[in-house]
Every structure is written in structure tokens, then in C-alpha cells.
């Protein structure tokens with residue numbers, strides 16, 4: 001879905017580069033806000049085979065390869081892995097079908113969903129609204145598949161719920177020297193160019209952004225993948241995703257419903 005990726009990405013970029021609030025993140029009232037609380041009670045959690053899968057959430061600085069990794073994982077086995085279909089208020093193009101590329105909705109319905117906190121994040125790009133909804137994620141999970149989405153760091157709180165039990169994977173840039181070597185033939189999408197080769201300042205921006213994300217959110221990462229060689233990163237991602245579903249993990253205690261007397 002290049003259209004969506006590009007639109008939401010550019011809408012995110014505008015949000016970061018200006019003070020104009022063009023991209024919005026949902027802040028849930030469930031659990032206490034762990035961001036403001038340095039200590040969080042955790043418990044060991046083992047997913048039961050009949051439980052829905054944990055939501056796989058990727059995040060990282062812009063351009064690091066989050067979307068590439070997500071795309072490759074889904075391509076590996078589309079019967080197991082699936083992204084969430086985004087909502088948009090833009091009109092469908094000839095080949096597009098509602099519920100396949102996007103859920104095409106009116107602005108009124110979209111606004112209603114915003115009002116009812118149904119989006120993890122949403123934003124406006126070229127006059128149209130785009131967003132990832134909780135219901136779209138739940139639809140994938142309820143179908144028995146593993147849902148994999150990418151989010152902005154600010155949306156971490158919105159996915160850390162007992163319903164979604166998000167497993168958060170941080171995609172970290174390798175050192176500058178390795179970025180230069182591995183991205184020689186890669187292209188970055190910016191506000192001005194759909195695709196152009198990476199420059200040193202893109203790498204520096206990526207590193208700066210990574211530092212900020214890590215300083216603020218490190219404690220929420222279940223797994224860190226240094227995206228050096230793409231093939232290695234894909235293997236690491238697949239292993240992490242399998243582990244997240246099949247092996248016991250530490251999760252916030254408030255995700256596990258308290259039993260009487262405990």
C-alpha cells in the first residue's frame with residue numbers, strides 16, 4: 001500500500017517539522033500512564049493457544065526501514081501475517097476497493113471515530129484524513145492472523161492494552177559507517193522527492209531521532225533490532241515475532257485480569 005505509507009509518512013513528517021498539529025495520537029485511559037510512571041508492575045505472561053495473537057508493533061526513526069521490514073514479513077507468509085487496513089476520507093482510485101487497500105469513509109464517519117477514540121493515530125495529508133483504527137487491528141487478530149503495524153512512538157501507550165497486548169519492536173539504525181555501506185542503493189522518500197538516494201544528513205537525522213526515541217521510550221521495547229544487513233534483520237524479526245507468541249514474556253500486571261483474592 002504505497003499510497004497509504006507515503007501519505008501517513010508525509011503527514012507524520014509535517015507534524016515533526018512544524019508545530020501544526022496535523023497528526024494525532026490516541027491517549028487511552030486504560031492502565032495508568034506508564035510514561036509518567038518510571039515503575040510498572042510486571043508479570044510473566046504465556047499466551048494460551050486459544051488467545052488471539054499479540055499485536056506486533058514496529059517503530060523507529062523515519063527512514064530506518066520499519067516499513068520495509070513490515071512489508072517483507074507479511075510477504076514471507078501472508079496467510080499468517082497481515083497489516084491493518086487503514087481508513088481514509090480520500091476517494092477510491094479506479095482499482096481500489098473499500099476493505100482491501102483502505103476503508104473509504106466519509107469525513108463525518110471519520111470524525112465520529114476520532115471523537116470515539118477509535119484510532120491509534122491519524123493525520124491529514126493533502127486535504128484527506130488517514131488513520132489506523134483499533135477495529136481494523138482487531139479484525140486481523142480475530143481472524144487468527146498475526147497483525148503487524150508500525151506506529152509513531154507517541155502511540156505506544158495506545159497499543160499497550162490488555163486487549164492487544166502489543167509486543168513492541170524497536171528498529172534501530174546501525175552506526176553511521178554501516179548506514180553508508182548498506183544504504184548505497186536504497187532510496188528515501190521525503191517531503192520533496194518521492195524517492196532519492198540517502199545523503200549523510202539523512203543518516204545524521206536518523207541517528208538524532210533514534211537518540212531521542214531511545215531516551216524517552218527504551219523501557220517499552222520488548223525487542224531491539226539493529227537494521228544493518230536487511231536479510232539478518234528479517235530473520236531477527238521473524239524469530240522475535242515467533243517468540244512473542246509462543247514464549248513467556250514480561251507484561252504489565254494490569255493486562256492480566258486480577259483473579260478473586262489476588
Ligand SMILES: Nc1ncnc2c1ncn2[C@@H]1O[C@H](COP(=O)(O)OP(=O)(O)OP(=O)(O)O)[C@@H](O)[C@H]1O
Pocket residue numbers: 009060061062063064065066067068069182183186187188189227228229230231233
Ligand atoms: N537494512 C537495509 N539495508 C538497505 N536498505 C534498507 C534497509 N532497510 C531499509 N532499507 C531501505 O531504506 C529505505 C527506507 O526504508 P523504509 O521505507 O522502510 O523506511 P521507514 O522506516 O518506514 O521510514 P518512514 O517512516 O519515513 O517511511 C527503503 O528504500 C528501504 O528499502
